[in-house]
Amino acid sequence: MKVFHLNIQAKIFMVYVLIVACLGISLVIVNHAMKDLQAEIEFISNHDMTVHELTSQVQKNILDMETGIRGYVITGDEQYLEPYEIGSRSWQDNYSKLYTLLADNPGQQRNLEQIRPLILSWIANTGEYVVQKKREDNQEALQHHFEQHTGKKIMDQLRTQLDSFLVDEKRVTAERIEGLNQSNEKVLYIWYAIIAFVTIITFALSLFLSRSIVSTIKQVVKTIREITDSSSHVDLTARIEVQTKDELQELAFATNDLLGSLERQSWIQKSLTEISTIYQGITDIHTLAKAFVSRLAPKLGAAYGIVYLRKNHSVETVFIRVADYALADQENATDSFRLGEGLVGQCAVDKRIFLIDHLPEDYIKVTSGLGEATPRHLVVAPIMVEGRVEAVVELAAFQPFEASHLTLLDLLQEKFGQAIVNVLGRMEVERLLGESQVMTEELQTQSEELQAQSEELQVQQEQLRMTNEFLEEQNLFAQQRATELQKARDELADYARKLQESSQYKSEFLANMSHELRTPLNSILILSQMLMENDQADQEESEVGEYSRVIYTAGQDLLRLIDDILDLSKIEAGKMEIMMDEVNVSEIPQLMQSIFDPVAVKKQLAFEVHVHPDTPDVMLTDGQRLLQILKNLLSNACKFTEQGRITLRIEPANPASVRELLPELEGETVLTFSVTDTGIGIPADKQELIFEAFQQVDGTTNRQFGGTGLGLSICREFTRLLGGAILVESELNHGSTFTLYIPSRRENTHQAGQVPELLAEKEVAAAKSSVIREQEPTEADTPNSATSTSEDRLFQEKCVLLVDDDARNVYALVTTLERKGIRVEVAENGKQALEILQGGQEYDLVLMDIMMPIMNGYEAMKAIREELGMDELPIIALTAKAMKQEREKCLEAGASDYIMKPLNIDQLLSLMRVWLTK
Template sequence: MLNRLKIGTKIGVSFALSLATLTTIGLISYQSTNELIETSRKESHTYQVLSQLEDLNLQLTNAETGQRGYIITGEQRYLEPYNAAIQVLNQKVREIQRLTADNPNQQNRLDILQPLLTERMAVMKEVVELRQSQGLEASQKAVLTDQGKQLMDNIQKIIQAMKNEENALLKQRSEKAQAAARQTLASIVYSIPLFSLLLALIGFTLTRHISVPLKQVSDLAEKMADGDLSVSLPDSDRQDEIGVLTRTFNQMIVNLRNTTQTNEEQNWLKSNLAEFTQMLQGQRNLESACRLILSNLAPLVGASQGVFYVMDSINDQPVLKLLSGYAYKERKNLANQFRLGEGLVGQSALEKQRILLTEVPNDYIHISSGLGEAPPLNIIVLPILFEGQVNAVIELASFGSFSELHLIFLEQLSENLGVFLNNIASQLQTQQLLEESVALTEELQTQQEELQQSNQRLEEQAHELEESQFLVKQSNEELQQLNEELEEKAELLEVQNREVARKNQEVERARRSLEEKAEQLALSSKYKSEFLANMSHELRTPLNSLLILARLLADNSLNNLTDKQVEYSRTIYSAGTDLLELINDILDLAKIESGTMSLDIEQITLADLETSLEQTFRQVAHNKEISFTIERDEKLPPTIYNDSKRLQQVLKNLLANAFKFTEQGGVKLQIFQVDNSTIAFAVSDTGIGIPAEKQKIIFEAFQQADGTTSRKYGGTGLGLSISRELAQLLGGRIELLSQPAQGSTFTLYLPRQQEKNSPNITTPSLEPSTSIRTTSTIKEVSLVENRPTTVDISPSVKVLPNLPHDIPDDREIIQPGDRILLIIEDDDKFARILLDMARQQGFKTIVALQSKQGLALAEQFKPNAIMLDIHMPEMDGWTVLDRLKHKPDTRHIPVHILSVDERQQRGLQLGAITYLQKPVSPEALTQVLTEIKGFIERQVKNLLIVEDDPVQAQSIIELIGNGDVQSTAVGTGAEALSILRSHHFDCMVLDLGLPDMSGFALIEQIKLEPRLLKLPIIVYTGKELSRQEETQLRGLAETIIIKNVRSPERLLDETALFLHRVQANLPTPKRQMLEQLHQTDPVLANRKILIVDDDLRNIFALTSFLESYQMQVLFAENGRDGIEKLQTNPEINIVLMDIMMPEMDGYETTRAIRQQQQFRSLPIIALTAKAMPGDKEKCIEAGASDYITKPVDTEQLLSLLRVWLYR
């Protein structure tokens, strides 16, 4: 019967029955509860009356006690209880009267009590007043009358009678309350089980008829959600909703099975078609593309063999040629090409329709493997069409049947393959046409040039013909006269010819003699240059060891030398540096004479030049106790355009000479403008002066005014000679004005802007003045006559070809609080674009066109951000980035890389904040500049810590925390992904051991998020990593730190790098931690380096230096030993290769190393003392990765090692 009722009806009947039962029980419980509450209220009322009676009695007692104390002592403090009782007695009586208003007996007793209380209070008041007015004796007499005691006894009797009646009422009401409680308890005890039984019965009935069937449907739905579509519900004849739901659900399962199968087939089709499309992108070779198609298509459709025919033409007839095969074995009786209609392949191409063979005969074809062979069951021949034309045909053989899905896939794939094959054909045709077009263009250009030359010759011949006709007419008239004169001159001409022949022979002999002398001069110059270069090597090699070891001793990193020994070491280092300067002077002179000195033309800021010279010579002047002043004319432009290094070399030489020869007075440098195109630098001193006869020779090499062995002043005599030659290269001249005992003035005249593109430079005269005049003011110096002359510098000056013109930037107008952006970019056009865009974003912008200039500007201006190009001419961007990130003053500056290289991960690992690959769109540049501005304005950086150990996470927060970092810690990978998607973080510290997923999986999911691609990730883990795991992490994370004793310092250092924190702003303990850590470089520590050098002093010096950075050093004394060392120690990470070695030099050794496959990518840094032009190119051509000269600049060596070891 219940199966025919609706679910709502069943639930309604059950609910109505339950409600009726519950209402009956509720009414009974309500009545019992009300009775119990009323009884309890009355009982509580009785307790209140008893409490008030007790309180009334207590107040009377207090009043009597206070009265007696006062009578006995006379002290007012004893009246306080009395006065308090007097105030509340009437109030208590009224309260009792209110509470007993429903009891007539108690009201009657109160009527009797009130007069007694009034009388008793009056008696007590009278006694108190007697004590106050007449004293103790009078009050005692009043007390002894016994009137008060009688009143008190009557009051106590009435109060006790009232208590007795209330206690009787209390007993009666308590018994009644207990009876009501028992009745209420009984009604609850019996009604609850009865109601529970009824509910259980109703619930059982509903569960059996509703819940159980619904549970079956729910279980079935869960299985369907898990993908199991094979389930179904048993048929039911129920007429209620359950029956309808069961039948509907079964029908839905059937429909869902059909829909799922259709969707899976469509997804399979789309995904595989997309995979083939993606796979074929970028393919340019037809044969490799066909092989790739077959190798992926055959397994996908279950084929065991396949061939690919491509349409070609023979004698203008279309032919399908075999191009590629899959598991195909060529047979003699089978053709490799088919014409249209020939065989199944040709027939399919002719009909442009698919051909499917089923139940192939056993002797038709066999598919073979190493274990045996068998005939296929089905063969399909599929034409590849594009715009109705056959491009190719694919034939596949399978042991099984091709499903309908496979056939649909093949049809759709053939359309895509048709487009792909047509694209390849078009590209090949386009390439061929382009090559033909280029050839035709070149041929046409050649023909045009030849035609033009022919036309020009014809025009010249026509003109000459016209002139000849005129001359012929004229000459005919004079011919007769000339013939006569010719006869006379013929004899004279014969005599002259003999004389000319004799002189020609003399000229030829002189020419040959000059050529021989020129060859001897060139050979002599060559020998001299080679000698100086070799001497440079021989001098620099021991000097390299001396400088490195002296620097190590002077640093005293082990603190095991006395102060005197450290001073000696510094003296050795200083003397070695002076010796190096002397060697460089000799080389400079050799380069100038051999015409190999190059100029590096750039913008020179006169204020910076003045500051540099001031810092260099201020201490010299202080030590000699003489004055030193620099005066710069206000009319001067802020900048000039010349070679900054060579200009400073000249001025330092002049100033050094001035200080050397001046014992009293002072030295002055004056910078002023001679005219609109010339600037002068006048160095004046009050020294010994130069005699007139010596003023010429001091400019010659190795010459001095006093050249005797007992001379007072030392020196080589090269300074002024080099200065004069450099002045000429710079487009200027040096003039001298001097008198003995009155001082000297050397004036350097330079053009305001050195020309680059013209081989001839107009400059003031290069000849030094021989005038001898005493000059005391700048006005007299400026009156020297300018004698312009043209100087050909083409054979000696190699101006760098791509140096851009001056780019005016904002360095002169920077104010405190400005946002400063430094652009290091050698492309002047692109630098101008960046400059303009940065100014639009509100930046004050500085441009450096060279790497070293960029490093100097970064240290000088401390910009808020840097945009850096990688491919720079003198020092690449990787080295610049390394230098910036290893100096405390610039380490925090965010660097944004712009490069054509696809090496984003490496840039981020080295500490760059972003990496853009050229060419860059204006939108991308605008976005980067906006990000820079946002990064600068955001003072607090956000750090995410993913660590499942709360103690570890808290310790990391305390280690890194400061006012400039906001740290957030999460314990699972899911939490990390969630917070990364909803918040911005500048860096993440990750432990690999997470409870819900591995650290590898978390990093891979993060890298799938476009917004999180640039997030720096620091792996901080205690897990021992395998080589494969470490390699995998190197490609995903920026830094890997294994937890050990020194790991907290490294973690603090790496987070400071990627959060761009200013080290100077850190607390002192943390700053000291970083300073101690930087004494050992983690990039260099435990790396193995091979030094190949024939000089043991160099090996010892470099080994001592590199081992202080915990590097493992191996060495070899020649190239052959170096190769053997590499072969026996293939784990070597980098090589320092000396160039000049016996037996096998560095060039030959490097080439031999590069010929071995395993060392093709091994970093090799060439190390040479030869500093002549072309050395670096020879090293790179031989296979060196980079190049450094002796004596080794240790900072540059460390940067090169870090850059190449990062790779």
């Protein structure tokens, strides 16, 4: 009996046919049930919903008629009868349609028949009657009709019967929906039963089919596991055996083919890796070629092998034998081939592998200790890198070369070729390195010789010239070396010259600064010594006042000098900060005139300020720096002008000048401040020099005009910080014009409140006071006795705690305050001040120094506020620090206000009046 075998596709197809047949039968049954359900749903949707809608329409028609009658009766307008007329026409049509739809429900038809007479009665007895009486304007009949409520009774009865009718109809609809739900549940039960039946059939068929397939697959898997399960080492030589006659047998055959292919690929990769590892650490091309052919020949089963390497000789390229394997007949072996010569040369030209079988008996003999034989198969392969043949390998074997052997050769081409290029490159680098070392030694020797010759040239100029000529003729390198040395000497000479000039300028500056500092210092020392040595009884009050004035003026001069040096130091260190704020330009003329009019009057000069009408009243810049620049320029103009006039002009800048000097500010608001004098003028060669620090037109100590040479340098740097420019135009003995270009910034870059304005006001007040005291001492020192007496009453019997460790400051402040009638208590440090305050004595004000031993001013003020709880006690901080954030730091520590050292007594007393008044 012949056994019939089904393949897997046929088995799966049969199962699918059975499952589809079961599903088809199930779908026919379910479809029939669903059609019945759909018919019932359509009946309810079309019939019951229509009945409900028509019932609602009848109710609406009655309501429209009633609404129309009411509107007409109230207004008498015929337009209100339109709903009544439409309702009286439409209700009968809707009633007839509704009655027809209720043919399947006689009970509801009878209920509907009872409603019709009521509608007709209301129309006849109420609707038509009321319309007729209204048209006749019979108000008495209408009044009587509405008082009897005839129409209302009929309408109430209509609403009741319609509502009852609608309730009955909804009940019928609900009963039908309930029946529909029961039918739906029956269909679901049928569907569940069909699904269960089909599932069982499908499961049974799937189980049968899976067993028939899985049993064979398990056999294949078992065989594959037996092949691979050998201590994590895959045995690619094993093969799968399957007895089935279906696709699984084909799977086994394909797996066997795959194993064979993997075995070949594994051999190729393993061989490729083994051969590639021999390249590491080899730096000689012969060693590389020998290692390569010795490892490759056994892999391919070759009996002998030769490697030919590419060499370029003048105009032709040849391939030289550099390594061989098992070559016995060395004498008859060819040592080199040209391109196209023999198989080796032709292989290099064609750039492809040559495979030759069935070699003749006398082609070549492979010799061993037991005998000799002739290989019958030959392969010649090129070794290429980026399309260029670098070497040719020739191998001979007794057995034919397999496809895997040729694949391995093809894969080795690029790797072995790259190794050849790398080794040749390393050999070339080593050769060049050796040559470079030799050349370096030679150059070093020549450099040492050249250095010795240069030293001799410095002693004997004639010998240097002869040696240089000899070196120029003999060695180009020596010439370059000499040029570099000459350039270095020139640079050193130029640097030495600049250094000497800088040293000279600084020496002149130090001499000038010494002169400028000694003048006020001498006055202070001499007059203070006179005050100390002479008995006060021997001195007149005018002399004491004069001595005090001179000492005060000299101290102010010293302070200005120190401020200039500090400003320049801050600028050079990059610590100078600009504080932007609104500056009232219209106030600058009056301010400058108040400061410099006394100076001009004393020197008999005319001082004028001109403001252009188009000049804006307000600009955004650092007002303190701008005023400092203007004061420096005007001070210089007063100093260097003996007769004539000094003019300050303020006006908008010329756009052409802004475009040339400050192109980045084109289109923005820029003002010019021009200071013109009729003084001595500046030579043309000195006009750039005067802006450099420490330098003046006349920098000697016996110069006619004093000064340190820092003013214009500070002006230039301040101008740069403000984003502007400063120019000078001058003619010797005819005067000078300094023009200052200052932009009005668009944004405030520092939210400093009113601090810049306050600082500017203080600086202007101090400068104004200084100028008046220097130029008009009599007026500056004449007090107003009435004003002074009224102000001093505030200080009477006030108690002040002075915290300072400097005995000189303590003496000066105590003396000044006690003259005003103030009682002063002194503490040497912050800790002692806390102890005094804890003693119970009440003080009206505290003057707190910052830099003190044991406990400094910051700590003391914080302790007074936090530990002692004296929040209302005024504390004025006294500090010598001129840092920008010092005021905020003092206020943060608990100070009520802040004043800088050296103290201006008038400012201190003014500040004390403010806080004592509070």
